[in-house]
Amino acid sequence: MKDVLRPVRAIGRGIRSDIRRRLPYYLTDWTDAWNYRTVPATVYMFFCNILPAIAFAQDMFDRTEGAFGVNEVLMGSALGGVVFGLLAGQPLCIVGVTGPTTIFLYTIFHIIVPKHVNYFAFVAWVNIWSFIMHSLLALTNAVRYMRYVTQFSCDIFGCFINIIYIEKGIQILIKQFNSGDINSDRPHVDYSVYASAMFQIVTAMCVLVFGLASVVFSKTRIGYPWIRKFVADYSLPLIVTFFSGFTFFPGRIRKLQDIERLPIQSAFQPSESSRQFGREHGWFIHFWNIRVGYVFLAIPFAILQTLLYYFDHNISSIMAQQPKYVFKKPTTFHWDFFLLGCTTLVAGFLGIPAPNGLIPQAPLHVDCLALPQKDEKGRHYVLEQRFSNFMQGFATIGLMTGPLLKVLHCVPEGVLAGLFFMMGLPGLLNNELIRRLCILLRDPEIDRRLKRDTPADTEANNVKDEKTQSAHGSLTGASIIEKRDPSFKDGLKNVNNDDPSVNECYELSTYSKCEEEVIASPRVFDGTTLNEPPEEGVKTNKDLNPIVYDDSAMAEPSEFQAMPAIDVLQPISPDPLFTISRITLFKYLLLSAIGVAGEVGISQTIAAIGFPGVLFVLLIGGHFLSKLFPNDIDILDAPAADAFVMGGLEVGL
Known part of the structure; x- marks a missing residue:
């Protein structure tokens, strides 16, 4: 009888264990916020979260014929920040509207709307089923299987996200040439549209160049440390503010009449265009106004959404707990995933994009909260608190007021395109796959000098002893x-x-x-x-x-x-990748490139709804790498979670 009831007793054990470990620290999560680092972290994360969000709002407004506007995206980001700031077991993980979520929603739009189906009611049922699946996964302790996720699939997913960001920026700029009569056959063409489009491109490039320059400057030794820190913390909002105001400079720039700007709606109101897609009653969606057949048709869409959030959110939480920092408070994965299901349900009822973990905002949040104090290994301690996450979400609600919406309307679309480039290009260049590609294409002279200056037997012994640690730069x-x-x-x-x-x-x-x-x-x-x-x-x-x-x-x-x-x-x-053959590294990168191409390729078609399925295939395929590279797998791949995170994935007794 004891063995028969064991699976029953295991139900909800992970959630109970998470709450039991984390609840004693809840009060200190607020009292520890009385530190100066909380202020710049709150301000920085507010802008890091809100600026990409309004860029996504522009993209969704264009692709859904106005079904989603800026208020819907702001509400989704605010929902994630407030709820996870108050109730999450790991409040350092920033939650908001992500690029994959926008792809998911506008792909459903292009599939469902031509069939004359109530779009918002259908999305509500997708979220209802997704909430049920989130709850089942959390209650059955299925989140613990994140321990088997390796860096192989994480690198591919990160590369995919950065490519999508760059692509969206390019699409915004291309749209500027289609907004007027440039391609008209009439003898008199208004070339002011062409001039405005070129000006948007220049603005986007300026945002990108100045953004990259600020990142480079913050990592140099030029000037005082507080100046470099100020540039690192506040350069993004300052750049957006300047180039948004730049379009209002007097002279020829002011004469450009066709500069496209961020579309807005009334304060605290959904988009006017959303009424024709099933939002006739304001914010609350009447999800029962749909045929029964479409209720069950929403199940496969919910499965794909759950797979996406299972990977995306948990990886964001793992990246928010990097091993280069010291964390004293335990983390919670099962409870947070259940809480994510709850926010997904609320988002379905409100007709807004469902929030989930953000990359790279989550690790950037931890970087802002790093303290000068170090442990014996030289790792910095982190100010573990929930005030900054809660406040950045709460402040997002304030942007839905009339005056601040007018301010957001002043942002030109060229600045939004530049924001997409700023999110995608640095992340792509810092991706592990790009680093390994550079190693593959290295000068052969480096190999000759290594063989000349380092005895082969000593080199092999030194590297093999610590190859697992240094596979991703920890040595x-x-x-x-x-x-x-x-x-x-x-x-x-x-x-x-x-x-x-x-x-x-x-x-x-x-x-x-x-x-x-x-x-x-x-x-x-x-x-x-x-x-x-x-x-x-x-x-x-x-x-x-x-x-x-x-x-x-x-x-x-x-x-x-x-x-x-x-x-x-x-x-x-010191890089162990130099110890493996170029052929082996080439084969690994070829498999990774196929995975990236599969993700990007499917996202360009009506089948984009299935890109979480491709990601799931990559998760499974990563476990066969040991058979393809039995001698070098410890160097080529490693678990995504370290020992500290593994403890949070454990299911208590």
Whole structure:
């Protein structure tokens, strides 16, 4: 009898375990918010969430014939922020309207509306069924299977999202050429539309260039640290504000009469055009005004939506708990997924886009809340609180007031296109697949120098010992150099104990970061500067390890002064990907490219509703990589969740 009742007793165990672990910290989630870092985190996340949201609002307004407007998207973002800020077990995960959700909704629109079906009632039933599936997955502890999700599918999904962002920006700019009489056969064509379209392109490129420049500047050592921090925290809203006002400058710019801007509606009211698609009674959707057959037709759509949110939201939560930070409070996955189902249900009743975890806003939120204090491993502590998430959601409601809607209407569509580029291009360039592609296309001279400067047996042993940790950048370049040159650490720390850049380089950064920091410093590892020769009789690292500091591998003195540390560090690579063959890496990237092409390709057709199914196939296919690459799987792939997150996926007794 005990074995028979065991599955019954397991129902809801994950939710109960999550609540039991997290509830004692609820009060401190509010009291810990009394810290200055809460203020910039709240402001930064408000703009990071709201600016992409209004860009999605523009895209959905165009693709659904006005069924969804800016107020619907704002309401969806506010719902996620307020509910998860108040009730979520992991309030650091930012929840709002995502790109995949918009694709899902306008694809349903193009399938259902031509059949003269009540669109909003049908979407409401999709969300009702999705809520039931969310609840069943949470109650049966199915979220724990996220432990089997690997980086393979995460990298493909991230690449897909960034490509879609870039594509949406391009589509907005192309639309500017179709808004007038440019292609008319009439003898007198109004070329002001063409001029306005070109101006929108210039505006979008300016937003992109200045946005990327602010990111680069915040990572340099130019100016005071507080200036760089200010640029990192507030550059995005300042850029949007400036280039929105730029379109009102007097002169020829002001004479452009056809600049398309963000469409708005009345304060706290849904879109006027939505009445013809089943919203005749205001915000609340009469979901019963639909034929019974379509109620059950909504089930397969709900399955796809549940699969999408199962992966997208939980991955966002995992990324909000990066191993480079120290977290003291337990996380909750089963309860949060059930709560996500509840917000999906409410979104269906209100006829708004259902919110779920946002990438990259979730990890950016944690970056803003990082504290100066570190643990013994050099990892920063995080201000774990729920005030910033709640307040950014609550402030979003304020944007639905009349005066602020007028302000949003001033944003030109070129700025929205630039926002899509800012979201997509940096994320694409920082994607793990792009990094591996660069390694595949590396200069063969690097391989020859590695073989010359590093004994093969020592290299293999050093890398194999820690290949799992360093597969995604967790092993520092300094630690590997120290393995090969024990005097490295002492030589580095003897440079100047008061120089935080050098110590931070050793303790925290990866190889590329370490190399970057040392180049920025005028000192080298033997305790001297470029302009000061070592004291007589003192052994330098070059004397202790002549193999690494080979004069034949170094540049001439004039070149060496310009780039002091390149030739010291370049022969030593901490990345285990250098230890596998190019053919193996090519095969892995080819499989990843097929996955990305499948996601992007299906999203361009009426079958875009099935892209969560492609994602699910990739999740399953990732487990067969060990059979294709049995010797290198630990380097090529790794679990998406680390040990701390694994603890949150456990089901308590």
